[in-house]
Amino acid sequence: MGDDDNIPEEESEVSELKKLYRELCLQYHPDRMGAHDAKTQRLWNEIQDAYVNRDLEGLRAIRSGIELESGETTLSCSEIDEMLLDIEWSIQDKRSELRAQKKTPIWGFASWTEQKRKQIAKEIKSEFDQNAQMTRLQLQHLEAELERLLQWKPKEKKRPIPQKKTNAQLRNEKLADIPDLF
Numbered sequence: 001m002g003d004d005d006n007i008p009e010e011e012s013e014v015s016e017l018k019k020l021y022r023e024l025c026l027q028y029h030p031d032r033m034g035a036h037d038a039k040t041q042r043l044w045n046e047i048q049d050a051y052v053n054r055d056l057e058g059l060r061a062i063r064s065g066i067e068l069e070s071g072e073t074t075l076s077c078s079e080i081d082e083m084l085l086d087i088e089w090s091i092q093d094k095r096s097e098l099r100a101q102k103k104t105p106i107w108g109f110a111s112w113t114e115q116k117r118k119q120i121a122k123e124i125k126s127e128f129d130q131n132a133q134m135t136r137l138q139l140q141h142l143e144a145e146l147e148r149l150l151q152w153k154p155k156e157k158k159r160p161i162p163q164k165k166t167n168a169q170l171r172n173e174k175l176a177d178i179p180d181l182f
């Protein structure tokens with residue numbers, strides 16, 4: 001089984017994403033609703049972000065939240081289970097991101113002492129200066145190469161060395177120069 005097996009499923013998800021986005025836009029577009037209050041503006045931004053990021057589950061969750069809030073629908077147990085799984089997955093994803101961020105050298109900068117801040121600032125400045133120096137050197141090399149290319153002239157083609165003529169050729173040339181008197 002290849003990657004082509006998922007194409008119909010992907011197409012249906014894209015189709016559903018577009019359909020759901022259009023549906024939500026028809027409800028919440030500022031041209032249709034007028035000025036948004038803070039809550040509606042946040043919801044509108046979430047709809048846009050979910051669509052831009054091709055987050056079908058996010059759009060589904062937004063729609064479900066709207067329906068629950070309005071009291072227009074009830075959710076089945078399977079829909080609630082699916083929403084819970086999505087939320088749990090999102091929590092795990094955020095925890096993973098947080099763990100990765102905690103491993104970066106810059107984590108916890110707000111609690112650094114003034115001395116450590118100065119040391120880090122000095123290291124960053126030093127790294128920046130090194131990068132700037134390397135960039136200047138690269139620029140000099142590129143400028144020198146450009147100048148060399150601009151000064152380049154193609155080699156002149158050597159003139160062909162005339163071949164020595166045979167005695168018979170010389171005699172024929174001399175005879176050709178003599179006018180025919182008869």
